[in-house]
Amino acid sequence: MRPQIGRYLVVGGGCALTQNVAIVGLVRIGMPYLVANILSATAIVPAGYLLHSLFTFRVRPNFDGFARFVVAVLFGLPVSTISLWLVHGVCKVPIGIALAMVTGMMAVYGFTLTSWISHARTRRCAVRPSDPASA
Numbered sequence: 001m002r003p004q005i006g007r008y009l010v011v012g013g014g015c016a017l018t019q020n021v022a023i024v025g026l027v028r029i030g031m032p033y034l035v036a037n038i039l040s041a042t043a044i045v046p047a048g049y050l051l052h053s054l055f056t057f058r059v060r061p062n063f064d065g066f067a068r069f070v071v072a073v074l075f076g077l078p079v080s081t082i083s084l085w086l087v088h089g090v091c092k093v094p095i096g097i098a099l100a101m102v103t104g105m106m107a108v109y110g111f112t113l114t115s116w117i118s119h120a121r122t123r124r125c126a127v128r129p130s131d132p133a134s135a
Contacts, residue, residue, distance in 0.1 A: 011048065012048070049061065049066050
């Protein structure tokens, strides 16, 4: 499980960084935040699912897993937004600390759900050690 956590942090951190950079860039050229978030997610979510399947959990991607991944991502947005509002808005924790707390919480949430999503069909879809994708 420990190697999976490290690989999850690499993939999740890379996806989060890429999406944040895309959102900032799109907002700076005048795109509304919500539109920028949706547009960047259309590229990041499929890439994240593939990377988590093949690299983090080393299972074969499938449509059912992708659908569960999308639902988890969609559910995570209001969870993180409400969490940030509670920590920063209600509890008055400074924004930098609040963001770090919520990011940490969402990393645990994301790892748990991504692990469940990826392992739901592991017995039938596991990548074999001889497959190039498992290297």
